[in-house]
């Protein structure tokens with residue numbers, strides 16, 4: 069299936085249904101079809117060809133989705149760039165894409181000046197007003213639509229472990245999730261006709277753009293939040309009939325902390341999807357109690373077009389169900405293997421690297437043949453870089469990234485487990501755990517803690533708290549107290565930045 073097919077299908081079946089809403093602006097499926105056809109026509113008229121790249125610097129917007137879907141119809145590849153990145157980082161990605169046109173979103177007119185002098189080629193830069201005028205004034209022409217195997221989206225990885233890499237995704241990749249989910253035919257993967265989907269995460273990530281694509285695939289309204297904010301989520305749930313959304317654990321925490329949270333009417337909300345980072349068990353329990361919705365965990369990565377495993381609602385029993393720690397079961401059509409250091413599959417229950425194969429797997433990284441060859445090995449397996457194990461019932465448990473694993477006295481310690489134990493401490497707002505060099509143990513465990521507002525944290529108290537809950541070798545030996553954790557634009561904690569000052573002059577062994 070392709071963008072072109074979905075757009076023409078829904079324009080015929082549901083011409084007057086809302087396709088997208090952003091604040092008070094609504095667009096029907098008939099309008100979306102017309103406007104995306106004009107985008108394709110305008111880009112082709114400007115001399116772009118199938119396989120050319122365009123980029124977007126801006127927040128989430130109906131304009132972004134119109135440009136992306138329109139370009140995709142003609143096989144022109146959209147690369148959305150995280151607006152929270154610095155202009156230097158924007159330029160790195162624009163240069164990497166070799167984009168012919170850079171579109172800037174509403175409020176980002178200054179980006180043109182900020183990019184000046186930093187680009188190694190000469191893309192046309194088009195602001196939001198000019199882009200809307202371009203669509204208004206374009207004459208629709210017949211064009212040759214992109215096919216299932218054509219690249220249409222180039223999404224950059226979050227850059228948690230190094231420079232972001234451009235994952236090239238095709239029509240097939242982007243609609244694999246829908247096909248896989250339809251095969252399951254379970255209530256939580258079947259989308260009813262009266263649903264609406266909230267796009268709350270940034271469009272530069274699969275958890276943002278992906279939700280917009282899923283709304284289109286299901287012929288449902290996509291409610292677009294320019295950027296995540298608790299009021300926007302609450303309003304969308306109360307006033308715009310949103311029945312499901314995807315957000316990251318850090319955003320769930322922000323919802324919980326918001327004064328409005330307890331008084332919102334959640335009666336239309338059916339499902340909350342969360343994922344993209346390990347969730348502290350305590351946070352998940354609090355959420356289950358607070359929201360009258362069912363919870364679904366998603367595990368995946370940019371390179372797998374998002375979700376490859378889902379933990380279904382029935383495994384979210386807050387009363388001590390051990391499955392609550394799982395990232396779920398592979399979706400139909402997704403293969404998962406756990407490999408040991410020598411590349412052999414390890415027995416059930418043993419920890420190793422998670423590798424996966426499915427039609428969700430990207431085509432490859434853009435312009436990075438070596439990284440592509442390291443990540444995608446023979447037979448089409450993607451190496452996730454995540455450590456985890458599979459239980460007898462086929463549930464996957466993600467420990468953490470292999471690059472963050474701490475080896476202390478020969479024992480493997482996964483930061484996420486230690487963080488989860490410390491997280492329940494009454495004075496702890498946030499915590500990140502890292503390994504620091506140690507002459508005797510190789511590495512020792514350090515916790516970096518952000519106290520709750522108005523509270524103080526005693527390092528010894530944290531260490532004692534952890535020792536009561538996890539093995540002594542996993543408990544931190546030292547604790548730093550700081551004001552805020554360094555996070556990247558997708559809300560992921562940058563443990564590499566926390567580690568850096570301690571590792572100056574040392575060589576860290578990476579698994």
Ligand code: ATP
Pocket residue numbers: 225226227228229230231232233273342343344345346347365366367368369370371395452453454466468469558560
């Ligand atoms: P980079 O690859 O550039 O270092 P990144 O890996 O953070 O950045 P993404 O593709 O956005 O970029 O994130 C994928 C990673 O997020 C996974 O490899 C995994 O480590 C983590 N992740 C995703 N979902 C979950 C989940 N449900 N539980 C735990 N970790 C998760």
Ligand code: MG
Pocket residue numbers: 225369453
């Ligand atoms: Mg990654």
